[in-house]
Amino acid sequence: MTGILLLYGLVTPLVRKLVLSRRETAEINARLRDVEERWRFALDSTGAGVWDLDIPANRILLSSRSKAMLDLPTMRSAPAWTTGCSAFTRTTCPA
Secondary structure, eight states: OHHHHHHHHHHHHHHHHHHHHHHHHHHHHHHHHHHHHHHHHHHHHHTOOOEEEETTTTEEEEOHHHHHHTTOOOOSSOOBHHHHHHHHHHHHSOO
């Protein structure tokens, strides 16, 4: 019986931490969704084009407005850096 009580005493705090951790994760995800929604609304209302260079993956992440500004086709996957680089070069330094 002592072993069961000892085990219960050890397991109970771990279970509580797990439950709290899941609850905290859900709250953090909800806040993140809210922030992303506000950020997206702000970008959409300004008409700004946003891009992010992911060097290790050799790709550029472009918003739909950025693609339209650079006259790139709308594609689901991110273009390779060389494709995006040529688009930036073509736009900023026309031949």
